[in-house]
Amino acid sequence: MKLAREIRLLTMRKLLETWRQPTWVFMGLTTPLLYLVLFAPVLRRLAGAPGFPRGHVLDVFLPGVLCLIAFGAGMGAGWGVIVELDSGVIERLRVTPVSRFALLMGSVLRDTAMFLLPALVVIAVAIPFDYHPNPGGTATLLALLCLLTAATSAWSAALGLKLREISSLAAVVTGLQLPLTLLAGILLPLTLAPGWLRGLAHTDPLYYTVEAARLLSTGTIANWTVGEGFLVTAGLTVLTLAWATAKYREAAS
Amino acid sequence: MTAAIVAHELRKTFAARRRQIEAVRGIDLRVSAGEVFAFLGPNGAGKTTTVRMLTTLLPIDSGTAFVAGVDVGRDPVAARRRIGLVGQRGGADLAATGRENLLLQGQLYGSDRATAERRAAELIELFALGEFVDRRAQTYSGGQRRRLELALGLMHNPRVLFLDEPTTGLDPHNRANLWEQIRTLRESGTTIFLTTHYLEEADALANRVAIVDHGRVVAEGTPAELKRELGSQRIRLTPKADGTPIEEIAASLRTLPLVEEAQPADGAIRLTVADGARVLPALLDRLRERRIELDSLTLAEPSLDDVFLAKTGRALRDTGDLEQAP
Ligand SMILES: Nc1ncnc2c1ncn2[C@@H]1O[C@H](COP(=O)(O)OP(=O)(O)OP(=O)(O)O)[C@@H](O)[C@H]1O
Ligand SMILES: [Mg+2]
Numbered sequence: 001m002k003l004a005r006e007i008r009l010l011t012m013r014k015l016l017e018t019w020r021q022p023t024w025v026f027m028g029l030t031t032p033l034l035y036l037v038l039f040a041p042v043l044r045r046l047a048g049a050p051g052f053p054r055g056h057v058l059d060v061f062l063p064g065v066l067c068l069i070a071f072g073a074g075m076g077a078g079w080g081v082i083v084e085l086d087s088g089v090i091e092r093l094r095v096t097p098v099s100r101f102a103l104l105m106g107s108v109l110r111d112t113a114m115f116l117l118p119a120l121v122v123i124a125v126a127i128p129f130d131y132h133p134n135p136g137g138t139a140t141l142l143a144l145l146c147l148l149t150a151a152t153s154a155w156s157a158a159l160g161l162k163l164r165e166i167s168s169l170a171a172v173v174t175g176l177q178l179p180l181t182l183l184a185g186i187l188l189p190l191t192l193a194p195g196w197l198r199g200l201a202h203t204d205p206l207y208y209t210v211e212a213a214r215l216l217s218t219g220t221i222a223n224w225t226v227g228e229g230f231l232v233t234a235g236l237t238v239l240t241l242a243w244a245t246a247k248y249r250e251a252a253s
Numbered sequence: 254m255t256a257a258i259v260a261h262e263l264r265k266t267f268a269a270r271r272r273q274i275e276a277v278r279g280i281d282l283r284v285s286a287g288e289v290f291a292f293l294g295p296n297g298a299g300k301t302t303t304v305r306m307l308t309t310l311l312p313i314d315s316g317t318a319f320v321a322g323v324d325v326g327r328d329p330v331a332a333r334r335r336i337g338l339v340g341q342r343g344g345a346d347l348a349a350t351g352r353e354n355l356l357l358q359g360q361l362y363g364s365d366r367a368t369a370e371r372r373a374a375e376l377i378e379l380f381a382l383g384e385f386v387d388r389r390a391q392t393y394s395g396g397q398r399r400r401l402e403l404a405l406g407l408m409h410n411p412r413v414l415f416l417d418e419p420t421t422g423l424d425p426h427n428r429a430n431l432w433e434q435i436r437t438l439r440e441s442g443t444t445i446f447l448t449t450h451y452l453e454e455a456d457a458l459a460n461r462v463a464i465v466d467h468g469r470v471v472a473e474g475t476p477a478e479l480k481r482e483l484g485s486q487r488i489r490l491t492p493k494a495d496g497t498p499i500e501e502i503a504a505s506l507r508t509l510p511l512v513e514e515a516q517p518a519d520g521a522i523r524l525t526v527a528d529g530a531r532v533l534p535a536l537l538d539r540l541r542e543r544r545i546e547l548d549s550l551t552l553a554e555p556s557l558d559d560v561f562l563a564k565t566g567r568a569l570r571d572t573g574d575l576e577q578a579p
Pocket of ligand 2: 300301302341417
């Protein structure tokens with residue numbers, strides 16, 4: 001009860017902050033659309049290739065774009081944390097009796113909202129262009145990806161609290177972002193990849209999310225791969241939330 | 254009087270690049286309820302580190318601290334309800350307006366919206382925030398922002414308020430205003446623990462002062478006590494340039510009773526005397542006998558600067574960081 005209220009207050013604070021930076025809202029909406037406009041046409045040529053089973057290119061490509069939006073939506077959290085460490089906001093909030101978990105959830109829920117908004121726009125825009133989402137599957141998919149955004153947001157926030165410097169944070173985040181997204185086969189499914197690469201992909205937690213996402217968007221819900229995707233993603237979310245909360249609790253030095 | 258802050262043997266050591274920085278090395282504090290207590294010291298003395306330990310932000314390495322009757326290490330949440338902190342870096346949320354900042358702060362302490370609005374209105378009045386409180390905080394001047402931050406620290410009527418360098422970066426006019434507001438708070442009974450580099454500030458605001466240097470308290474007492482401990486007062490006189498040589502005047506004044514020292518310095522003479530009120534008449538008589546005319550004469554209490562110099566062997570202005578310390 002008290003926790004829910006604190007989370008609501010702190011999420012509103014973050015949402016308001018984002019809302020007042022219209023450039024961010026704008027970029028958040030346009031970047032995913034650019035993938036559709038500038039990249040999807042290239043893929044049309046691949047229709048019928050392995051990994052594009054039914055010939056509907058967008059059915060394979062779009063879940064990947066949604067995963068990318070979800071992953072990217074949480075990544076910025078650490079930057080905000082460092083800015084607020086420098087201006088003393090986090091210190092001020094930490095002197096209040098507010099739960100440390102609520103302090104974290106403010107930015108996590110804001111990021112989740114900032115994933116859902118462009119995701120829905122992209123889905124709506126793609127439907128006239130031969131995208132065939134399954135309603136139940138897509139709703140489940142969005143739930144899965146909200147978990148992913150929460151995980152990346154918490155992870156980035158924890159790193160921000162740990163590293164305390166924009167430059168180190170940027171190095172770690174961008175350094176990991178590329179291998180993680182490439183290995184997961186986000187833009188092109190790994191069915192096109194050689195065996196060793198497919199093997200390596202299994203070490204990337206994001207891989208399981210992406211695999212589950214592709215199935216979900218076609219309406220396959222009761223499936224082992226989907227279960228695996230949920231298990232890995234939810235596990236990751238729990239771990240990163242716990243880590244980031246611990247960081248807020250100590251935020252020593 | 255009950256104690257608002259009691260700390261015993263507080264210590265904090267930071268590990269930085271294979272080196273240990275002993276930021277706080279055994280600090281004892283006792284601040285009574287309703288008192289304004291100034292924690293005075295140069296850069297790197299350990300002021301902020303001490304405040305962060307007392308306000309639950311930093312784990313205490315060893316020692317104990319009670320604030321408003323609560324053991325800070327054992328029950329940080331209870332302590333947080335009773336204290337307010339205006340940190341060195343301020344902490345206003347710059348993307349939000351002043352009023353949004355205030356309302357959120359009140360609600361995070363558990364007030365309902367209406368109560369928070371009432372309290373915010375009081376503080377907007379007290380700190381004269383009305384003109385800009387509905388603008389976003391990133392547009393504020395330094396002084397406006399500082400006032401907002403002070404109001405934020407007071408939204409929940411804390412029993413003990415910690416102010417870490419509240420006037421740093423303010424112009425003299427804003428500093429004077431802030432002093433006035435801190436005095437108002439003192440009258441309302443809030444216990445205030447403030448850190449500062451400025452001796453004038455400690456002298457003007459505080460009932461008691463602790464001087465910290467290299468993580469230790471080197472002197473403590475009321476400003477008057479500290480000066481008295483240093484004992485004597487200073488007289489500085491400047492004779493007219495044409496007359497008797499200055500060394501000769503100094504030698505003559507040195508023979509007066511109660512004069513401890515008379516040093517010529519840059520065309521003036523600095524006297525250290527035990528009791529200025531009794532020395533002055535004799536001093537003036539002596540000058541008249543010898544027909545020495547004066548350009549100026551001042552009698553000064555020893556300042557906290559002198560106390561700092563006497564206690565640490567260094568002037569407050571030219572101290573380096575702890576890093577270079579022994
Ligand atoms: N997180 C930290 N890690 C390492 N060293 C630290 C840390 N925080 C403070 N220190 C060191 O501890 C010492 C005391 O710092 P502190 O901030 O308490 O000084 P201060 O008295 O508040 O100084 P100032 O007047 O400059 O604010 C300094 O040498 C500082 O470099
Ligand atoms: Mg400091």
